Amino acid sequence: MIEVKGVTKIYGKKDNEFKALSDVSFTIPDGGSVAILGKSGSGKSTLMHVMSGLDKPQIGQIIIDGKNILKLKAKEIDKFRSRKMSFIFQSFFVQGNESCYNNVSLPLEIADVSPSRRRKRVEAALRAVELYDKKKAKAKELSGGQKQRLAVARAIVNSPQILFADEPTGNLDSITGRVIENLLFNYHKKFHVTLVLVTHDPELSERCDIQIHIKDGVIDEIKRKKV
Amino acid sequence: MKIRDIVIRSGRSLKQAKARTILTSLAIAVGAFTITLSLAAGAGGRAYTDQIVKSNTDAKELSVTKTQPKNQQGPQKYSPNLGSTALSSELGIQTVLTQDDILKISKVPNVDSVSPDYNPVIKYITRVSQDKYIASVSTFSPSVTLTYAAGSTNGDIANNEIILTEEYVGALGFKNAQDSIGKMVEIAADKLSAPVTAPETKIFLFKIKAVSSKSGLAFRSQRSLLISNTVAKTLYDYINQDTHSYNYFLGASVRVNSAENADSVKNTLTGMGYTAQTASDILGVVNTFINVLQGILLGFGALAILTSIFGIINTQYISVLERTQQIGLMKALGMRKRDVGRLFKIEAAWIGFLGGAIGSGLAYVVGTLANPLISKALDLGDIRLLIFNPISMVIVVVGLILVSVASGILPARKASKLNPIDALRTE
Known part of the structure; x- marks a missing residue:
């Protein structure tokens, strides 16, 4: 379970103060799917950064599995991120000069997984996104859709509990976007992974259990799907 | 992240920027080359003087x-x-x-x-119906190792015997060194106290006992002819008696x-x-000289390395800038600050290793090829003036790795301090 309690994030100082988030609170059950919606500049990306411990809010708590991650030391947050979370970004951020295999193996190296165990998991992740035959190809040789599939493989290889995706289909055409969407939701359902999507694509957000609308750093509306 | 994985990753990212990596490490290679060669020359020089002093002096x-x-x-x-x-x-x-x-x-x-060191100054050396040649005469010492082209000595030489050098064999009209053994030569000396109007010259006769060949280990002048101490005193007495400097010796x-x-x-x-x-004192004096020369060479090498340090810093800063996104991603994936820093420090270490290996390897090859040429040019025979010590080469490479890591510290710190959110925003 992820609990966000009274989070306030301010950028800048004194005269240039800008409240990116203001007293934001909500809860996401384990294995839930959440879409964070809002216009650009509304604070939705900041919210994702705060929830993943990349950014620290001035006020508030982020409680994951009963632990306030904002109280953790840098080393522990890093460990937390490498073991329990994954990210998918709008502009992929795959390393063009590295092979697909080495792109996917990076999170496992960071999490200190031994080389012998890495191999199995990397290959399984590449198979899951149907890129196994591109194992040795350099990432820069892939098409946009393939790059995002590679990013998905990288995100699922360490079997995270929480998967953050920041506009995962934003740079893709609707057909390839749909492929990525299906990959994410299938994985979410199959492995009961909490999925946090930042998007302004209404179609994508409708597939989520919870929709959190953000406007000027304040929660405008939370919609929950009736089960 | 395990060091092994960091080493492999940093090696790969250097491979992806081949030209830059090689150029940066070449700058270090220049320093490594100079340092390795100067160490080899120093070691060779010391070994050489050690040999000279050992074979020319007695403890x-x-x-x-x-x-x-x-x-x-x-x-x-x-x-x-x-x-x-x-x-x-x-x-x-x-x-x-x-x-x-x-x-x-x-x-x-x-x-x-x-x-006393007699060193009589003779007028000339000659032989029946041959030209006259100037020559210097020194005292034969059994403790000095000599190599002979012909003849030999059994520890000492008699008072009427002389050891020629190879140069005089042909000059005095002998067919070869062997031919000269047992033949007589004449040495003329002037009595210095004799009045200019009535000069006195005396001829001393010597039998050729042996002919010494040129040796890279020869300490004294190659042209010195060797006679016994007693006859050197006789010559000295004849030449210098009744002069001001008679019986005063430099050493x-x-x-x-x-x-x-x-x-x-x-x-x-x-x-x-x-x-x-003592013999070792003399060796010490010569070695001080060699050490100073080596120090100067090492200084040049150090200067080259100092310059290359800025090269590494510059290269690594550019590398950090180029890979801002990658660093951001790694941090987002939970890579620790320390490990991000290490990634760049180890990259610098790779550059240092490459430069050191290229430089000292090249120095080894060049030195090995040049050794016979140097020995030939300096007439040293079998002596090698450049001695490559594997341990000091390893120390040079390791030292350069450390220097490179040290110069990678600033860029590595910049990388480890990057804010992942900002880094990932960079498009």
């Missing part, structure tokens, strides 16, 4: 001079007592040893014998009864106002 032998007045500024004041106790030489005025000194030294405990060699006593005799002599040098 039982001390070379003694009068201790020169210190801090002498400007010309020395005349005093009647000083008078003829100072001899002028090429090196300036030197206080000399008198017969009294020789006697005093010979009475020092453990001293076997004292023989003397002292034979000690055993090598273990050499140091104590040396100390006694020092207390008595003499300067005594």
Whole structure:
């Protein structure tokens, strides 16, 4: 379970103060799917950064599995991120000069997984996104859709509990976007992974259990799907 | 992240920027090349002088001079007592040893014998119906190792015997060195005290005992002909008797009864106002010279490395800038600050390793190829003037790796401090 309690994030100082988030609170059950919606500049990306411990809010708590991650030391947050979370970004951020295999193996190296165990998991992740035959190809040789599939493989290889995706289909055409969407939701359902999507694509957000609308750093509306 | 994985990742990212990596490491290679060569030259030079001194001197032998007045500024004041106790030489005025000194030294405990350096200045050497040649004559010492082109000595030579050098064999009209053995040569000497109007010259006859061949280990001038100490004194007496400088010597060699006593005799002599040098002292003097030369070369190498440090810093800063996104991603994936820093420090280490390996490897190849050429040019025979010590080469490479890591610290810190959110925003 992820609990966000009274989070306030301010950028800048004194005269240039800008409240990116203001007293934001909500809860996401384990294995839930959440879409964070809002216009650009509304604070939705900041919210994702705060929830993943990349950014620290001035006020508030982020409680994951009963632990306030904002109280953790840098080393522990890093460990937390490498073991329990994954990210998918709008502009992929795959390393063009590295092979697909080495792109996917990076999170496992960071999490200190031994080389012998890495191999199995990397290959399984590449198979899951149907890129196994591109194992040795350099990432820069892939098409946009393939790059995002590679990013998905990288995100699922360490079997995270929480998967953050920041506009995962934003740079893709609707057909390839749909492929990525299906990959994410299938994985979410199959492995009961909490999925946090930042998007302004209404179609994508409708597939989520919870929709959190953000406007000027304040929660405008939370919609929950009736089960 | 495991160090092994970091090393592999940083190696790969260097491979992806081949030209930059090689160019940066070439700058270090220049330094490594210079340092490796100067270390090799220093080691070779010291080994060479060690060999020279060992084969030309005897641990039982001390070379003694009068201790020169210190801090002498400007010309020395005349005093009647000083008078003829100072001899002028090429090196300036030197206080000399008198017969009294020789006697005093010979009475020092453990001293076997004292023989002044006679070095008689002869007029010429010749042979029946041959041209006359100038030559220098020195005293034969059984402790000096000589290589012979012909003939040999059994420890010592008789008073009427001489050892020629190879140069004089042809000049004096012999077919070859072997041909000259047993033949007679004439040495002419002028009596210096004879009036100019009535010069006196005497011919001394010598039988050729042996011919010494050129050796890379020869200490004294290649042209010195060697005669026994006794006949050197005879020649010296004839030439110098009744002159001002007669029986004043620049130096003397002292034979000690055993090598273990050499140091104590040396100390006694020092207390008595003499300067005594053992074989290892002489070696020390020569080695100081070599060390200074080596130090200068090392300085150039260090300068080259100093320059390359800025190259590494620059390259690594560019690398950090280029890979801002990658760093951001790694941090988002939970890579620790320390490991991000390490990634870049190890990259720098790779550059240092490459540069060191290229530079010292090249120095080894060049040095190995050049060794015979140098020996030939300097007439050193089989002696190798560049000695590559594998351990010092490893130390050079390891040292360069450390220097590179140190210069990678600033860029690595920049990388580790990057804020992942900002880094990932960079498009």
